[in-house]
Amino acid sequence: MDAAGLLDAYERMAVVRRTEKAAHDLFLRGLVKGTTHLAAGQEAVAVGASAALRPDDYVFATYRGHHHALARGATPEECLAELMSRATGLCRAKGGSMHLTKAAAGMLGSYAIVGAHLPMAVGAAWSARLRGTQQLAVAFFGDGATNIGAFHEALNLAAVWRLPVLFVCENNLYMEYTPIAEVTAVPRPAADRAPAHGIPGEVVDGNDVEAVAEAVERLARRARAGDGPAVLEAETYRHYGHSRADPAAYRPAEEVERWLKHDPLDLARGRLAERGVGADEIARADERARAVVERAVEAAGAAPAPDPREALTDVWADGGAAWRT
Amino acid sequence: MDAAGLLDAYERMAVVRRTEKAAHDLFLRGLVKGTTHLAAGQEAVAVGASAALRPDDYVFATYRGHHHALARGATPEECLAELMSRATGLCRAKGGSMHLTKAAAGMLGSYAIVGAHLPMAVGAAWSARLRGTQQLAVAFFGDGATNIGAFHEALNLAAVWRLPVLFVCENNLYMEYTPIAEVTAVPRPAADRAPAHGIPGEVVDGNDVEAVAEAVERLARRARAGDGPAVLEAETYRHYGHSRADPAAYRPAEEVERWLKHDPLDLARGRLAERGVGADEIARADERARAVVERAVEAAGAAPAPDPREALTDVWADGGAAWRT
């Protein structure tokens, strides 16, 4: 990335970081109901990958998907409004935190059942190939998802059909509260499984936005050229607990510390400095991020609740929900 | 195997071969309804493995499971009676060809949904470990099963818990009518997947009853010693089509010919000769096999149909089927 590109990526990561912080605070204040799965700490995976994708590529994410929605162009306001059950939410308050989706931007959904969206990404890649569009599909998923059957079915089918799909694992070392290493037979849950399906499996520093962008770009080029899918395992760490107010007490202090020192934003900030971007420029990016999220919190908070009649719309393509005459 | 052991294995294989032939003929005569999936050609896998197992080990098989039921001690009569819908059938005519089961002999079932029984075998091995019995569980399955999610979930769990379970793939090159190679991303559908779960994956000549017995014995010893599961891929070939009256026209003539020349019974017969077992002794084994299957066909044919009232028993452990008051 050149300095401008990296600064842009930095600002995007800062927006994610602040949006997640806002979501966390709003949750604690009772303004976000249900649950949230925050991606603070994992920003570089989403922002780095997005930087390498085309606008018409397809992204499929999980319940921990705020960063992907934002990286693909959803605004903090749309996202927070969804979390706060507002009519202006990305999904008109029907989806919630776990289901952020911005189809118009090729962000084809956040899915809350582990592994389920991997076959969908395969299907989107198949469709791209059938339509001859050179589009790519990317599925983001956690380390825990590599032990569920759908993961393997998706990899094999993608490989056999040589489809343009990337499987990007965000390995943050934990499922909900259980270390992935305790329930996985190989050290690299995603990358070590790729050979079982005849496809390359790479590991990347998931907190290094440039490294992620480089890897995705390279694997994407390969996939678009018809050379088939790939697995990219991004090593990263979540700053919050798994969900809601989980204090993540199950994580050793020194592990947390080590990873906090390897913060994707700090890393990018250091790189920017190395490339001669001044502290003031970085501060302005931070300030823009702060402002956009602050305005988003306000605007989302001020938005109306959904019309109750919306509960009975959108089941069917005709807009309705009638199941009988 | 010593000569006596091999002769015994030969006779068992001959019984399987003839039972399958009988099933085929009875199907064509309309005396077996539904469908059958015959294992003629794959006898050495079942008989070889069984020779290496303890009587209290657990076996889980598929709809193509006649050979496993017979190898574990079900009689041809019980099996054929089941196929012919007789009260004396192994499952009292409730199961049919796809579900041969002899629980009393540790043959815990033939399951007709691809892959489903692999986790069961893992559970049986887990149970053996919990009870401290040194029993082993063996799951037999086809090449096609290696592309379904349950396969991978089972392997990973077995590996993580280091359970005494063997996954024995009978790779007969085809799913129903589609060559496995056309839909699988790696050349060895089972063995090439084992490393993804940190366990050894071996390939064996599945038509060589001694080689199968040796491999199973070795992997079983390892598993019983607490060193965990293994995958064994046995290369073999089915002599009939996939099921019913499938003429298997999709298979190249030279492939069929090559495999028919590599018949497990011929192979064993050759070895017996090498070890000085006379043609007359082999002929007597053949004759015993012929006789037992002939009697089985007669006895099964003469057995009564099940009592219709049996349709409403055996849902619950109390013997009944009441779902409401």
Add this chain to the structure above:
Amino acid sequence: MADVITYRDAVAEGLAREMRRDASVVCLGEDIGAAGGVFKTTVGLLTEFGPERVWDTPISEQAIVGAAMGAALTGMRPVAEIMFSDFLACCWDCLANEIPKVRYMTGGQVTVPLVVRTANGGGLGFGAQHSQATENWALTVPGLKIAAPATPADVVGMMAAAIRSDDPVVFFEHKALFATKGAPPPPGHVVGLGRAAVVREGADVTLVALASTVPLALRAADALSGEGIEAEVVDLRCLVPLDMATVLASLARTSRLVTVEENPYQGGWGGTVVSVVADEGFDLLDAPVRRVAGECVPLPFADALEEQVVPTVGKVVAEVRRLAAY
């Protein structure tokens, strides 16, 4: 076209007609290509449309249905085959939790125009894991349309409607009907989803049937006719949309109702039909409502046993007689 067509051939015909019309229709499934399907319901498609339209898959039900969903979200109209309807269980997460919910939970941002075809029901002696009538599974999940034709013409007409539908449709093809024959559908034949058919008129009792139980109900009606009882037979054709208007209109004429279902009594679709009737049609009823349904047991292998647990003409006749005498 011949003057009769089998239900089996009607499946391939229905698929071919839509594939000719619309290049975005693609098929995927196990053994559907070169082999023409294990029930021979996709014969000829590979030859006519080539391997870019007809895709053989590994044994990976989750990947099949998931890939269909992903393709449907991105501009295609995939038709996925799940070989036996029992195996819908292997991709139940996608079918129950993803496909029918994604449009709603994204606030209407996407549509999922796909069809999952599957061979349903008993009668061929395939035992407990290959004989279930699982249309009631699909009924438990809002957001799926459910088609289950009883005749070759309906297979073609409803296939057209299902593939053209922008909503996901589970299309149940009945194994025991594959060999049956019927009038060929005219060109361009489309049977809109959610329209039941009164396939026999009668003033004394309404028999509500679906797929395999339609011919069975008709045979029962013939037998009853000999006793002076005239049964009206309603072929629901779809479970969702459920055409209760036709059922209630028939009940208004007959005042008596029997459902004839292959799925088990517990959790069977007749429960939903009867509960609407016991509410909105209560005043129309002159007698108890009965359900002739599968017994609440797995399907046994032997014919002698299977007969005990599935609906039969004899059971329908007996129940109707009881009602008529009420």
Add this chain to the structure above:
Amino acid sequence: MADVITYRDAVAEGLAREMRRDASVVCLGEDIGAAGGVFKTTVGLLTEFGPERVWDTPISEQAIVGAAMGAALTGMRPVAEIMFSDFLACCWDCLANEIPKVRYMTGGQVTVPLVVRTANGGGLGFGAQHSQATENWALTVPGLKIAAPATPADVVGMMAAAIRSDDPVVFFEHKALFATKGAPPPPGHVVGLGRAAVVREGADVTLVALASTVPLALRAADALSGEGIEAEVVDLRCLVPLDMATVLASLARTSRLVTVEENPYQGGWGGTVVSVVADEGFDLLDAPVRRVAGECVPLPFADALEEQVVPTVGKVVAEVRRLAAY
């Protein structure tokens, strides 16, 4: 023991009691060990019973339930946790096609004494894929017992019965009830499966409820009482065995029936209950039967929307008023 216990703690208590009694009872599931379960329903078990009795698993629902089945076939009494009942879809093949059929299809050679516990239902704002009431899925499959307790004491008593049962039991723990409190169960408390409870007496109408809808029906009954309508509330407690005797006996007293279900109307358990009533209880009915059930849509996220689609006190009261005026 304290003088009240939460439904949440009752789960762990019920499990612990049986694990103390019987060394063959073992638990497995995601995050159930060190973490004590994501709903804190297995807190304390790892400490008391150690890692050979309480097993953390990977995210592998098929392996979890399949392993439980294999263990149950070979002498253990496993209790598997599937974190949310929506995820039963991920192991539906094992749960629908294997576990409930293996005894029958082997002619009674084996038993499958296992329990699959799962957190069911809505009310916590978890959205479309973590809020479903899926007890009706289980009802579609003969061969599964289905327990769904509404009180802490029933949790413990039914857990005992479920674990001691030689048949497979799906045990639905309701998410919205975890924080509720009730009288603690006496030592050795066992509530046999298949026995409904009349939890409130009343002569005017019978409300049939399950799990989360039991307190809801009771609140509705209180509200109605103020209007002079006395509702009898039947807590089914189990769907299989289904205690229709208690329902019909209540109906004999009240002549009016309303089911209160969280699962969707289409394919919901009330259909099965109502169809038995419309048959065997027809003569007892003085009015139409109504079902207050979930709307046939996925569960929306926002409270304001969710309220529209789940049963509420207001909806029950309104329906009962209509019936009373009939």
